[in-house]
Amino acid sequence: MSTPAPGDLALPARESPTGSASGRRRWRLSGLGRPVLLLNLLGIFAFYAVWALATETGAVSPLFFPSPSMVAAEARSVAGTADLWMSVVASGRRVFLGFGLAALVAVPLGIVMGCWWPAKATIDPLISLLRPLPSITWIPLTMLWLGIGEGQKIAIVFMGSWIYILLYTVESTKRVDPLLIKAARNLGAGSFAVMREVVLPGSLPGILAGLKVSLAIAWSCVLSAEMVAAQTGLGALIWSAKDWSNMPLVLVGMICISATVLVADLIANWIEARLLPWERARRTH
Amino acid sequence: MTSFLSARGVSKTFGNSASGVLALSNVSLDVREGEFVCLLGASGCGKSTLLNMFAGFIPPSVGELRLRGEPISGIDPRCGMVFQSYALFPWKTVRENVAFGPKMRGAGRRERRDIAERFIEMVGLSGFGDHYPTELSGGMQQRVTLARCLAADPEVLLMDEPFAALDAMTREILQEELGRIHMRSGKTVVFVTHNIDEALIMADRIVVMSPRPGRISAFIGNELPKPRNIDTQLLPSYARMKREVWSHIAGDMAAMRDNN
Ligand SMILES: Nc1ncnc2c1ncn2[C@@H]1O[C@H](COP(=O)(O)OP(=O)(O)OP(=O)(O)O)[C@@H](O)[C@H]1O
Numbered sequence: 185m186s187t188p189a190p191g192d193l194a195l196p197a198r199e200s201p202t203g204s205a206s207g208r209r210r211w212r213l214s215g216l217g218r219p220v221l222l223l224n225l226l227g228i229f230a231f232y233a234v235w236a237l238a239t240e241t242g243a244v245s246p247l248f249f250p251s252p253s254m255v256a257a258e259a260r261s262v263a264g265t266a267d268l269w270m271s272v273v274a275s276g277r278r279v280f281l282g283f284g285l286a287a288l289v290a291v292p293l294g295i296v297m298g299c300w301w302p303a304k305a306t307i308d309p310l311i312s313l314l315r316p317l318p319s320i321t322w323i324p325l326t327m328l329w330l331g332i333g334e335g336q337k338i339a340i341v342f343m344g345s346w347i348y349i350l351l352y353t354v355e356s357t358k359r360v361d362p363l364l365i366k367a368a369r370n371l372g373a374g375s376f377a378v379m380r381e382v383v384l385p386g387s388l389p390g391i392l393a394g395l396k397v398s399l400a401i402a403w404s405c406v407l408s409a410e411m412v413a414a415q416t417g418l419g420a421l422i423w424s425a426k427d428w429s430n431m432p433l434v435l436v437g438m439i440c441i442s443a444t445v446l447v448a449d450l451i452a453n454w455i456e457a458r459l460l461p462w463e464r465a466r467r468t469h
Numbered sequence: 470m471t472s473f474l475s476a477r478g479v480s481k482t483f484g485n486s487a488s489g490v491l492a493l494s495n496v497s498l499d500v501r502e503g504e505f506v507c508l509l510g511a512s513g514c515g516k517s518t519l520l521n522m523f524a525g526f527i528p529p530s531v532g533e534l535r536l537r538g539e540p541i542s543g544i545d546p547r548c549g550m551v552f553q554s555y556a557l558f559p560w561k562t563v564r565e566n567v568a569f570g571p572k573m574r575g576a577g578r579r580e581r582r583d584i585a586e587r588f589i590e591m592v593g594l595s596g597f598g599d600h601y602p603t604e605l606s607g608g609m610q611q612r613v614t615l616a617r618c619l620a621a622d623p624e625v626l627l628m629d630e631p632f633a634a635l636d637a638m639t640r641e642i643l644q645e646e647l648g649r650i651h652m653r654s655g656k657t658v659v660f661v662t663h664n665i666d667e668a669l670i671m672a673d674r675i676v677v678m679s680p681r682p683g684r685i686s687a688f689i690g691n692e693l694p695k696p697r698n699i700d701t702q703l704l705p706s707y708a709r710m711k712r713e714v715w716s717h718i719a720g721d722m723a724a725m726r727d728n729n
């Protein structure tokens with residue numbers, strides 16, 4: 185989840201006349217001094233080696249687990265067709281819309297709840313009721329209301345992710361230093377200015393961390409919705425591959441999901457670094 | 470002598486009244502408009518607590534505080550605070566921090582920038598406008614807090630050990646600058662310190678506080694001629710004043726002596 189964006193380590197701290205020397209030393213110890221990347225690659229290679237040894241030698245029947253070469257062959261053949269890419273695009277679009285809508289609703293609501301206790305007191309019990317429900321329990325109702333079209337998939341993603349975004353946002357607003365709110369009001373800020381100038385930026389790191397976690401949750405929601413009722417999307421692709429007993433295609437689909445979420449995460453990290461320039465200053469110090 | 474800023478029979482207990490800490494006990498203080506008052510006392514004698522009550526951050530347990538005759542009932546931007554712990558906005562650059570007060574009163578982008586630049590230069594941080602607070606040393610952050618408060622242009626300056634983290638040279642420069650600002654603008658200043666020399670250089674009147682429980686133990690008028698600078702410390706009257714202040718705090722300050 186939290187692979188640092190490449191820019192994080194490569195960008196040096198802005199020079200400041202004090203403390204930069206010791207700061208830089210610490211930075212190197214945690215970032216470049218240790219062979220992190222080497223161990224990352226080693227882990228992936230070890231996994232691949234076990235998989236290849238177990239399947240290519242015939243120790244594990246390819247019926248139970250397809251070998252790397254079978255998966256690669258399958259990947260080559262479907263990569264040439266439009267199916268795979270259309271599936272990625274269909275799923276990605278549903279996540280984008282459902283998750284985006286959830287963020288648009290939950291982030292402002294969470295900030296208001298964090299700043300104004302009556303809102304929190306009213307909404308809290310509702311959240312306690314909704315939170316334990318996995319997103320798939322919404323499938324029957326949403327199908328009744330929205331049929332099995334795009335709206336229904338988007339609704340599942342929305343229902344599965346908005347509460348987490350809300351909870352993270354409320355929690356982050358509570359961690360804003362109350363002294364800073366006092367300072368802002370002492371400098372003449374009214375309630376709205378306090379929200380815009382202090383509570384929002386102060387809780388932004390926590391909100392973004394919450395969005396990243398919820399984004400992964402949104403992906404798992406769309407896949408389960410697609411497995412139940414859909415013709416398109418990665419979930420549907422995997423489910424129909426299962427019906428044809430095409431296990432290599434199932435694995436290709438799974439790898440595609442991982443890769444898509446990883447790419448989404450990289451993009452999220454990139455956006456985060458741009459939205460939080462002061463955090464970079466803090467981290468590299 | 471009209472009372473501009475006042476505390477009447479103020480006590481403050483933190484926690485419940487049975488087992489809580491009595492931070493301030495029956496404090497009464499009248500500050501004239503334009504007066505420069507120094508609160509002087511050992512650590513823990515309630516200086517910050519009194520200042521926080523003037524700023525409206527915390528209510529008194531007993532008693533009343535007033536500004537221009539009206540009770541202080543909440544945070545009032547007319548009483549600007551220089552925080553002991555800086556309280557800078559970490560997500561704003563030095564310039565944005567300093568420009569915050571002007572922004573809140575609706576100053577335009579251009580004006581904000583000019584004001585910020587002026588005060589950043591005044592505290593000797595030219596060229597650091599685009600840095601974030603975490604990129605600065607403690608003493609530099611302290612100067613940003615000072616600049617931010619002055620840029621907001623409040624009627625009353627509540628300053629909680631604003632020069633504590635500075636080296637002797639910078640401290641002297643800023644003491645003189647603050648003295649000039651005070652003379653020119655006629656602002657009322659309540660200035661916390663536990664440095665006697667600083668109190669003697671800055672104050673019109675020194676309010677000596679004692680700990681356990683926090684209380685006012687003496688008012689000492691400071692008649693040393695103004696403007697004051699390093700040469701003031703060579704005057705015979707300075708030594709006399711210093712001895713007088715010492716006599717009031719000798720007991721309390723014994724533990725603090727090594728710190729200053
Ligand atoms: N929020 C709080 N909760 C409980 N006790 C507090 C609180 N703030 C201050 N106190 C207590 O009140 C007393 C006075 O504290 P205060 O911060 O006003 O001292 P001070 O004179 O400013 O000291 P210093 O010179 O170290 O800053 C101390 O005994 C402190 O423990």
Ligand SMILES: [Mg+2]
Nearest residue numbers: 516517553629
């Ligand atoms: Mg204090």
